[in-house]
Amino acid sequence: MSPTAISPPQSAPAASADWLDVGHGHRVTYEQSGAMQGVPAVVLHGGPGSGSSPRHREMFDAARYRIVQFDQRGCGRSAPLGETAHNHTEALIADIEILRRHLGIERWLVCGGSWGAALALAYAARHREHVSGVLLRGAFLTGREDLDWFFHGVAAFAPEAHADFISRIPRRWQRNVASWLDRCFARADTRCADIAAAWQAYELRLDGASASFTADASERLIAKYRVQAHYLARRCFLGEAAVVRAASSLRGVPVAIVHGEQDKVCRPSNAWRVHRACAGSRLAWAAQAGHSPFHPATSALTRSATDCFAEHGDFSAWPAPQRSAGA
Numbered sequence: 144m145s146p147t148a149i150s151p152p153q154s155a156p157a158a159s160a161d162w163l164d165v166g167h168g169h170r171v172t173y174e175q176s177g178a179m180q181g182v183p184a185v186v187l188h189g190g191p192g193s194g195s196s197p198r199h200r201e202m203f204d205a206a207r208y209r210i211v212q213f214d215q216r217g218c219g220r221s222a223p224l225g226e227t228a229h230n231h232t233e234a235l236i237a238d239i240e241i242l243r244r245h246l247g248i249e250r251w252l253v254c255g256g257s258w259g260a261a262l263a264l265a266y267a268a269r270h271r272e273h274v275s276g277v278l279l280r281g282a283f284l285t286g287r288e289d290l291d292w293f294f295h296g297v298a299a300f301a302p303e304a305h306a307d308f309i310s311r312i313p314r315r316w317q318r319n320v321a322s323w324l325d326r327c328f329a330r331a332d333t334r335c336a337d338i339a340a341a342w343q344a345y346e347l348r349l350d351g352a353s354a355s356f357t358a359d360a361s362e363r364l365i366a367k368y369r370v371q372a373h374y375l376a377r378r379c380f381l382g383e384a385a386v387v388r389a390a391s392s393l394r395g396v397p398v399a400i401v402h403g404e405q406d407k408v409c410r411p412s413n414a415w416r417v418h419r420a421c422a423g424s425r426l427a428w429a430a431q432a433g434h435s436p437f438h439p440a441t442s443a444l445t446r447s448a449t450d451c452f453a454e455h456g457d458f459s460a461w462p463a464p465q466r467s468a469g470a
Contacts, residue, residue, distance in 0.1 A: 163245060165216070165238045167229035172220040173213035173242060177205040182275075182453050183248045185211045185239065187266075189257030189281075191379060192370035194219025198437060202254070202278075202445040207453040211251070213242060217370045225366025227329070227373040232380035236266050243273060252452060256280035256436050257409060261379060261386050264417070267396065268389035276397035276452055280445055281406055281434050282413040286383025289409070290375060294320040297349060297407050304348040308341040325376035328369035339364045349407045350433040390420040397457035398424035399448040403432030403441055427462040 160174035177200070186199050195212040203210050214221040216230045216238065243251065250273050255263030260279040267274045283289060298305035309317060311334065316323035324342075328335055343364060374380070390398075398421050402414035411428070418426040427448075432438035436445070444462065451461040 163213075163238075163242060165234075165241055167234075168223065169216045169226065169229065169234075169238075170222050171213050171216060171238055171242070172222075173211065175209065175211055175246070176200055177203060177208045177210040179209055181207050181209045183209045183211065183246075183251035184449070185213075185243070185251050185253055187239075187253065187255035187259035187262050188212075188215065188218070189255075189259045189283075190218065190367065190371050191215070191258045191374035192218055192367040193258075194221075194367075201442060202436075203449050204446075204453060208449065209248075211242070211246065211248075213238075217366065224363070225369045227370060230370065230373065231377075232262065232265060232374075235262060236269055239266050240270060240273075249273065250275040252276045252278060252449070254278040254280075254449075257283050257434065258285075258374070258379065260417075261285050261381060264386055264389040264393070265381060268392045271393065271396060274396060276399070276457065277393065278399045278401075278445065278448055278452070279414075279417065280401045280436055280441065281409045282400065282402060282417050283409045284383040284386045284413050284416065285379035285381045286386075287378070288383065289413070290321055290378075292410060293408065300407050301345060301348040304341075304345040308338075308345040311338050311341055321372060321375040324368070324372035328365070328372045335365045335369075336361045339368045342368055346408065350435055352435070387416060387420045390417045390424075391422075393424075394422040397452065397459075399452075399458040399461060400424055400426045401429055401441060401444045401448065402426070403429045403434060403438060405431060406434045408434035425458045425461055 162170045162172055164170050184203060188195050194214045199212060200210050215235055217224060217226045252275050253263045253267050260282040263277055263279060267277050312320055312323055327338060400414050400418055402411050404411060414426060418424050427444050429438060429440040429444050432440045448458060448461050451458055
């Protein structure tokens with residue numbers, strides 16, 4: 144059966160939601176779903192600046208997992224929305240630990256996609272004793288090469304959307320796009336709504352989707368890209384070398400990596416670098432998939448990885464060998 148013919152799993156309904164004060168005026172919202180006595184797993188969303196989605200729960204069997212999601216500082220339903228003060232990777236790592244202790248969880252499976260994959264590696268390297276495993280999707284390495292690729296190198300795949308986006312940036316800043324975007328959003332420039340809409344359209348076009356930008360979404364979208372620009376201008380307070388070092392420190396920790404073969408936002412070579420750095424990790428390519436976690440092939444692989452982990456406590460039996468056409 145073709146992967147595209149498989150019906151996607153249903154999202155587990157959230158069982159509880161609450162706020163957590165993490166200091167410096169930030170309150171993060173979190174929710175739990177699935178089986179409260181199941182395998183604990185925390186889901187780290189991408190962006191930076193995006194937020195949790197109920198669909199992220201599709202990667203888990205709700206009967207076997209205690210699923211924890213939270214919106215990072217300044218993101219989603221956390222408050223203050225779009226706030227960049229006291230918002231950096233060290234703070235996010237601390238927030239994950241505060242949340243783990245608050246929930247009384249000793250060890251959990253750490254799952255992250257895109258920027259969330261880099262954050263998952265940074266957290267796991269720092270708090271390995273509280274990590275039962277790591278599941279990464281669409282790895283982002285946070286370095287200059289990733290930014291140059293996104294803002295320039297991949298433009299050939301979405302030339303019209305890229306031209307529309309880049310035309311809003313002064314020519315003298317077009318080789319340092321992230322820094323200019325950070326300055327623009329930080330001073331609440333009157334052009335922020337137009338820039339956010341063009342940025343979103345370019346990003347979505349790279350993944351074969353179209354933007355659905357409305358006036359009602361404008362302020363929330365501006366907040367998302369304010370946080371994202373703040374992080375990207377500073378290499379997410381990590382940089383490629385730090386992310387790769389974090390991966391290399393996880394020898395002995397079960398690590399699974401899923402990456403779309405046609406991911407134009409985060410290059411497949413990123414997944415390969417993480418896999419090579421992290422001894423014993425397992426890597427699977429999602430056929431014909433881009434960056435979206437909801438492509439049928441990506442969704443099927445991540446769900447099979449969490450099923451394997453729930454059953455065996457590791458990823459040694461994942462991915463399952465492919466049957467031949469004549470089998």
